[in-house]
Amino acid sequence: MTARLTAPTPAAGRTAALTRRLREAVGVERVLTDPAQLRTYECDGLTNFRVTPGVVVLAESRQHVIDTVRLCAEAGVPFVARGSGTGLSGGALPVSEGVLLVLSRLRAIGPVDPDNARVVVEPGVINLWVTRDASPHNLAYAPDPSSQQVCTIGGNVAENAGGAHCLKYGFTVNHVVGAEVVLPDGSVVNLGGTAPEHPGYDLLGTFIGSEGTLGVATSLTLRLVRAPEAVQTMLVGFRSVEDAAGTVGDIIAAGILPAAIEMMDALAIEAAEAAVHCGYPAGAVAVLVIELDGPEVEVDAQFAQVEQIALARSAFETRIAQSDAERALMWKGRKSAFAAVGRISPAYFVQDGVIPRTQLPQVLTEIGRMAAAVGLRVANVFHAGDGNLHPLVLYDDAVDGQAHDAEELASEILELCVSLGGSITGEHGVGAEKRMKMAVQFTSDDLDTMQRVRCAFDPDGVANPGKIFPTPRLCGERPGPRTGEHPLQAAGLGEVF
């Protein structure tokens, strides 16, 4: 599978010449070519895709990034930027013989500007550090991916990271107001800025979530939110997934916007209970973890309403955390679920799809039916409030053909999401993994439009090639008839980038 999905290899001689120039520009000690060192960087969190890069650059300054990108552009050698490598869709998968540009040493975090609720950071800053620095001012950085203790802001921006609390607070795109970006030709531009509105095109929104294909951010201006006066967490047990899903819809329909509504089904609960003894309601077929935040009077009043809604949907247990320890345990069950599933199954695929929230009950029923049909188990853990599913498809790689069946099932679940008006990814990105799925969601004209924008930023296709786009395109070619197959496909041309 890897070969089919990766970008073409530049000539090794070209990379060797580039390596010499990189050493001159950024210093010998920051340029790695030892095969054992290179293998450290051969994958991100999607470990079943692996490619060894030609050379790794450990940038320690903005100028190192500019120099590296410029030299790659001049040499025509592709580059892939990465932070901590926690991504789950292979967005930081290297290109063979290409440059891997590591940004994790760019860790400067500016002073918090409490009056404007802003802070400027370098891309290698760890997500959680921002809230750590902001909290003395009673401020916080809202996006909270599960990997927030290790993932970088640069990676969050590349993938437009979400998290449990993006139901109320939005995704990374809602919390980054400005970026300094090195374009694929080495020039430096500023997108967005500190003012609330900017004239001209909103290219910052396009850059965020472009998975490293439009350039490399060297500085990001983040919006901070006021830390809420009160936070309360409730655990609710149900005897059916339909009731749990219905409760989610009823809460939103009542005009209540929780900070988070997380849902787990029976198999996910079983796994979490076995792993971390989180004390979820015994016999629950589904649980919701509901968190409200805001002014204390509002949180109290709304929780009474949420409890009534859940009881009307036959919840058999509702429990409000009485201490920080109890609250932490409720979250521990949810946050450990992925790893916990690894204890009850030899292997599993994490899927990431989105559906309109109102379709939750139907989707769960259908996933159950599809799984039963091929004799596999699926544990469902998800951000229910915004319809972002994470089905975990369990399989045993010792059983012949089961990995293949599991992959097929995971793929069919995505197509189900799209057919219900949803999306092939909620927060993990397209990366190398899902680019062949883009044609399920988008028409050829839709993809051509994105492709033309990519060419506007990166006409030579050197920035993170082999990601996002399902079919190769040459920049500069204007598609003739904008329907059906692209001329390059018809001509059977292979990978361009």
Next chain:
Amino acid sequence: MTARLTAPTPAAGRTAALTRRLREAVGVERVLTDPAQLRTYECDGLTNFRVTPGVVVLAESRQHVIDTVRLCAEAGVPFVARGSGTGLSGGALPVSEGVLLVLSRLRAIGPVDPDNARVVVEPGVINLWVTRDASPHNLAYAPDPSSQQVCTIGGNVAENAGGAHCLKYGFTVNHVVGAEVVLPDGSVVNLGGTAPEHPGYDLLGTFIGSEGTLGVATSLTLRLVRAPEAVQTMLVGFRSVEDAAGTVGDIIAAGILPAAIEMMDALAIEAAEAAVHCGYPAGAVAVLVIELDGPEVEVDAQFAQVEQIALARSAFETRIAQSDAERALMWKGRKSAFAAVGRISPAYFVQDGVIPRTQLPQVLTEIGRMAAAVGLRVANVFHAGDGNLHPLVLYDDAVDGQAHDAEELASEILELCVSLGGSITGEHGVGAEKRMKMAVQFTSDDLDTMQRVRCAFDPDGVANPGKIFPTPRLCGERPGPRTGEHPLQAAGLGEVF
């Protein structure tokens, strides 16, 4: 000035041939060429820029839009789309001998989907109609430009319209989740969609606010917000603008996010009082209109806090509206201010700039100093919460040179905004009016990047040419050295689009 700022004229013969094809495609009765009829469309709300179009098409269906755009592309004749023409920056200024595509007859408004809080509308739907249709479901469409009784959603999308309540609710870009767009070559693409997150590039964000230069929307999916349980409005009088501005900052710093904080200075108050007898506090040098919405308990608690903050800044009167009629009168003073200024001055320029909120007192002091230096009066009316100023520069066109001085002053105020970290426009757009100012805010590399995206969508420059961009560019040319002057400028080439 008009000549310098408009796009080149296509050959009249080409337009005549196109007119025949347009009549065949959309029907004779929908294609206007009578000079008297054409003059109706020669400007939008920026009436000092006027250009008569070559032909006007009154589209009545999605297919009419597609056919018109496709025929323009084939003929190489530029087109400008418009709705009600309430824009204030000349974004809908026609191109001489070009096509003006009027969308105001595309007024279908889909059934409100209360479960997902969405509604699909055509571009000619009037802003206020959306809330009218949503209100039986206890929902509302949040963006509320002052022209909301007449302006269209299509125009709101083109300009990324704001309004008094965008402090809390955000701009149009935060409330449009999907668009069907006819690209400048006549192909049709879908941007965004109903799912909360989409893979690939977020081109919807780029399209919104692109002022008609990237294509024409034929359908828009709008996000609706829950109508708040309670809305309360407070009027506060101050003896200095510094105190009023300081109060704005203190409210936000206290973690309170009002739905709106509007500010007016003495001259604006005087004008509004004379025009609509709004009963603002006598002797006030500045007033704030503060609106809070949300759960009733929260609104009550926060208003007590707001009052304390204002009193600590020497407010001499705080008044909470006790009835809908009193609330309406508070808003009437604010909303009539532009027109009211027309009663105390023969003429005025409306300016639109943005500054970081924390700079409010400095900006007001500086505007006062600049106005005094040239002997002009400036009335300030603005969305203070997000730093969006609307200085009204008063002048008498019967006095020789005063219009010029006023225009200069309005221009200098924008440069002041940029120098303080703000922007040349908050919500009125760049259009034809401010394109020469873009270079004040953006570097040549920044503008090149936008330009390359424009070329990705519209390589032939037929969609609303002569707007946004300060300097001509040829698509297909790749700028050589990405610093300093563009080769085309150096070569003295004139307008391309």
